[in-house]
Structure formats: structure tokens, C-alpha cells
Amino acid sequence: MYPNLYYVFKDLFGVEWNGLKLINSFGFFVAISFVVSAWVLTLELKRKQAAGILTYTEKTIVVGGPASVNELILNFILGFVLGFKIIGAFLIPAALSDPQAFILSAQGNWPLGIILGIVFAFLKWREKEKEKLAKPEKRIIRVWPQDRVGDIVIYAAIFGFAGAKIFNSLETWDDFVQDPIGSLISFSGLTFYGGLICATIALYYYTKKHKIPFIALCDAAAPALMLAYALGRIGCQVAGDGDWGILNSAYISNAEGKLVPATMEQFNRALQANQLYYSQQFSTFKIQHLSVQAFWGLPKWLFAYNYPHNVVNEGIHFANCTGNYCSFLPISVFPTPLYEIIMCLILFFVLWALRKKITTPGKLFAIYLILNGLERFLIEKIRVNTRYHFWGLQPTQAELISSALVIGGIILFIYSKKIKLKQYPAL
Incomplete structure (x- = not known):
């Protein structure tokens, strides 16, 4: 794992630039995801402009002051x-x-x-x-939706981060109550759906203010959102931020932190030997595990990983390792961030291929909601997450929200033909 860029450059290039310790790997890939998705969104807004779907507004500015x-x-x-x-x-x-x-x-x-x-x-x-100028002048300029992508990204980043922290606090309420301020300002613990919901609400009011058809922006943003999520998950996988899957009982870690095949008896012994750690991690529900060995000649790390030197210092300590990031998981887990990277990149290309074929306003965004919800609902089946208990069910927060997204997407897809895309004339 590479908790920050210092370890990346040290491992790949053999250089030790201490200043790179300030750049967290997860944050780096989140920044990359914002930059790339902003570029993709700009391309889509320009295409919609050329197709006559979007138009400009006029703004008065003062120059020469x-x-x-x-x-x-x-x-x-x-x-x-x-x-x-x-x-x-x-x-x-x-x-x-x-x-x-x-x-x-x-x-x-x-x-x-x-x-x-x-x-x-x-x-x-x-x-x-x-x-x-000797005398400042008032000038009227045209502002196209793609000219506002910078503002859109900033709004999405600010309100998305706030929403991700708030929803994560609701999901980990006990930890939040113990240290509310620390929980809110820490760099760990972000819930994607919280960010998506809060950013969407903020951008709705932004588009109303600047007379941009909200549903057109949603359609344009659908591929970019899927791509941003895939790129952000690269940060989760690279840093080892704790956002991984349930135990894969087919592999355990040896004393050197290397994964080795294990029988069920060896798995149970490893579980017993690390009882304290796993009782803390799985205190609210039964320990979940599946036994899946690598097949078809595929690499082992595609099925099982123990996240050595992870950024959250989870697991047991490497011998003779000092400082931060000296931990690895005693039993392998499914690398769910890696699965989401692969699935969401595929779904991005699906949406990108459909964007010119679907002309009904709202329909592409409806497909995004359905695909996003299905992907997350399925991955939750092998992910470690806090579960709620009601009516005999034990869903996770993400399962509840993803189910709502699928239902909402289906409703939007059915009724999208009734949506009239309001054309805002230039003011």
C-alpha cells in the first residue's frame, strides 16, 4: 500500500522526498477524479450546446476598474x-x-x-x-454552461465532502458521539452516497440561479459521475483506507505478512489467534467470510488481499517495522475497491456510448441511477459495513440508498418522456 506519494516514489524510483508525505494517496486520486470528470463534463456540455440543447446567459461585468x-x-x-x-x-x-x-x-x-x-x-x-482604464466600462458577456464547470466542480467538492462526512457520521454513530469534532475534520470516513445527495441538492439550486436546465446537466454529468467514482476508488485501493470486503477464508497471512493458502481449520486458528482484533472489527454482527481461491490462472490479489502498510493501520504489526503504516490484515479480505474500479469503468463506457443515442431528457441520468444503485447494492454483499436492524432485516446504509436510487431511476426512466426541457433565452 501507498499511504502517501512519498512511498510511491520511494518504491518506484528509489527516491526519498519527504515533502511528498504531505500528499495523501487517497486525496491525490480524489483530486484526479475531479479534474478528469470536469473535463468529461465540459465535453458533454459543449456537445449539448452544439446540438442546441443548451444556450447561454448574459452577464454584465465592469472592466478597467x-x-x-x-x-x-x-x-x-x-x-x-x-x-x-x-x-x-x-x-x-x-x-x-x-x-x-x-x-x-x-x-x-x-x-x-x-x-x-x-x-x-x-x-x-x-x-x-x-x-x-481612465473610465471603467460595463460590458455584456455571454456565459455558456461549460464556462461554469469550474464553479460546478467547486460546489460538488464542498457540498459533496460535507455530505460524505455527515452520512459517514450517521453510519458510525458511536464513534461520532465519542469524538464529534475529530470525526468531522478527519480525512478518513467518507460515504459516497452522502456526497452525491448533498452535492446534487446544492447543484440544483446553483442551476436554478444561473438558468441552466437541471435535467440537462444531470444527463451531461452521468458519465462523468461514474468515471469520478471509479477513479476515486483507485485511491481507496492504493491507500488501503479500510473500505474493503469481508474475509476470504481461503488465505491467511504468515509472519512476514505474505498471503498463503489456508484450510478451514487454519482459518479458524488464525481467527482465534487474532480474536481481540476481530472482536473489535465485528462487534455488532457476525463475522462474515467466504472461501474463494484464485481460479483460471488469475492472480491471487484479485480474490484476496491483506493490505500491507495500509493508511488506517488496521491489523497486526510487521516485525521490525517502525513509524506509521506498519500493519497488515492477518486474514485476507476481498479487494472490493478493485472490483468497483473495474465495474464502474465498464459502466462509464456504457454511458458514454449511450449518450448520443438517448435524446429524451432525463433518461440517461435514470440509467446512471439504476446502474450505480445495482453496482453498489451487489458490492455491499461482500463489503464490511455497519448494518441497521429493523423489521428483521439487516441492511447497510448503502443498500438502502442504492435501492432508492434504483427505484428512483426506474420511475425517472418511465416518466422521462413527460419532461419538457425548458429552453432559457439569453437575458
């Missing part, structure tokens, strides 16, 4: 954060030993932050002075 106070303050803040936290981290030894704690702390390089803040504010002021 001096830098505003808000612009100067914003640029000062950006420069301050860069100097205080990002560059300052390279100058504070403690930051590299525990990057997450440093980023969330009040530690940093104050002089460097203030200096860079002033520099950034000065550069903005000088830029505006060069463009300054």
Missing part, C-alpha cells in the same frame, strides 16, 4: 495558506512525521505566510493597475 478589497483579501489568504501551511510544512520537521495532524493544527510558518500573502495581494493589485 481597480482591484477590489475582496480580490486583495482573497489573494492574501491564498498566499498566506501557501506559505503558512504548504511551504511551511517543509521547514517544520514535525509536519512530515504526521502530515494529517499538521494540516489540521494551528502550526505553520507565520512569517512566510504573511510575506507570501502580501506578495499575492500585490501581484493582483499590479495586474489590475495594468488593465486599468
Whole structure:
């Protein structure tokens, strides 16, 4: 596993650049997923524009004026954060030993932050002075939906992250009650469906404000959403963030942390030997496991993995390993993030192939909801997750939401022909 990019470069290139410890592998792939999905969304919005489905709005701007106070303050803040936290981290030894704690702390390089803040504010002021006119002018510009992709991504990121943390807190309520602040600001523990729901609500109000047909945006975003989820899951797999499957009792770890085939008797002995660890992990429900050995010549890691050096330090300790990330799982689990990467990439290409063939507004997004819900519902059958107990059932939060998405997708697919795509004229 590669908890952060330091370990990636050390393993692949043999270099030890301590500054890379600040870049978490999971966060890196989440950022990549946002960038790539924004590009895919832009392509779709441009296609819909060319097809006459989307049009522009007009906006009045003032050019040739001096830098505003808000612009100067914003640029000062950006420069301050860069100097205080990002560059300052390279100058504070403690930051590299525990990057997450440093980023969330009040530690940093104050002089460097203030200096860079002033520099950034000065550069903005000088830029505006060069463009300054004797008399500022009002100009009307056209703003197309693809011009707002940057704002859309920022809204999706902010409200998506907030929703993912809130829904994860509801799913792990006992841990949240013990440490509410720590649970909300930690980098671990994100629930995709919480992010999807909250980001969708926020973007609905954003599109209403800027007169973008919401259903058209949903259709355009359907392939991008599936691709973003697949790329984000790469981060889960690479970092080993605990989002893995149930036990695969066909393999156990030896003392060196290597997976070896196991009989049911050996599996039970390994379970007993690590009773304390597994009683903590499976305290609320029965330990689930399946015995599946690699077949058809496929690699073992496709069926079983023990996530060595995982970012959440789950499992037992490697001998002679010091510092963070020295743990591995004593019994293999199914690498469910890997399965979701494969399935969602396939589903992305399915949606991408259908996008030009389906012209009814809302129908492509309905298909996305159905495919997304089915994929997640199926993967939940072999995933470790908190289960609710009511009416004799034990569903997970994701199973409940994915079921609702499938039902909602079917309803939207049936009634999509009745949706009239409102064309907003340029203002």
C-alpha cells in the first residue's frame, strides 16, 4: 500500500522526498477524479450546446476598474495558506512525521505566510493597475454552461465532502458521539452516497440561479459521475483506507505478512489467534467470510488481499517495522475497491456510448441511477459495513440508498418522456 506519494516514489524510483508525505494517496486520486470528470463534463456540455440543447446567459461585468478589497483579501489568504501551511510544512520537521495532524493544527510558518500573502495581494493589485482604464466600462458577456464547470466542480467538492462526512457520521454513530469534532475534520470516513445527495441538492439550486436546465446537466454529468467514482476508488485501493470486503477464508497471512493458502481449520486458528482484533472489527454482527481461491490462472490479489502498510493501520504489526503504516490484515479480505474500479469503468463506457443515442431528457441520468444503485447494492454483499436492524432485516446504509436510487431511476426512466426541457433565452 501507498499511504502517501512519498512511498510511491520511494518504491518506484528509489527516491526519498519527504515533502511528498504531505500528499495523501487517497486525496491525490480524489483530486484526479475531479479534474478528469470536469473535463468529461465540459465535453458533454459543449456537445449539448452544439446540438442546441443548451444556450447561454448574459452577464454584465465592469472592466478597467481597480482591484477590489475582496480580490486583495482573497489573494492574501491564498498566499498566506501557501506559505503558512504548504511551504511551511517543509521547514517544520514535525509536519512530515504526521502530515494529517499538521494540516489540521494551528502550526505553520507565520512569517512566510504573511510575506507570501502580501506578495499575492500585490501581484493582483499590479495586474489590475495594468488593465486599468481612465473610465471603467460595463460590458455584456455571454456565459455558456461549460464556462461554469469550474464553479460546478467547486460546489460538488464542498457540498459533496460535507455530505460524505455527515452520512459517514450517521453510519458510525458511536464513534461520532465519542469524538464529534475529530470525526468531522478527519480525512478518513467518507460515504459516497452522502456526497452525491448533498452535492446534487446544492447543484440544483446553483442551476436554478444561473438558468441552466437541471435535467440537462444531470444527463451531461452521468458519465462523468461514474468515471469520478471509479477513479476515486483507485485511491481507496492504493491507500488501503479500510473500505474493503469481508474475509476470504481461503488465505491467511504468515509472519512476514505474505498471503498463503489456508484450510478451514487454519482459518479458524488464525481467527482465534487474532480474536481481540476481530472482536473489535465485528462487534455488532457476525463475522462474515467466504472461501474463494484464485481460479483460471488469475492472480491471487484479485480474490484476496491483506493490505500491507495500509493508511488506517488496521491489523497486526510487521516485525521490525517502525513509524506509521506498519500493519497488515492477518486474514485476507476481498479487494472490493478493485472490483468497483473495474465495474464502474465498464459502466462509464456504457454511458458514454449511450449518450448520443438517448435524446429524451432525463433518461440517461435514470440509467446512471439504476446502474450505480445495482453496482453498489451487489458490492455491499461482500463489503464490511455497519448494518441497521429493523423489521428483521439487516441492511447497510448503502443498500438502502442504492435501492432508492434504483427505484428512483426506474420511475425517472418511465416518466422521462413527460419532461419538457425548458429552453432559457439569453437575458
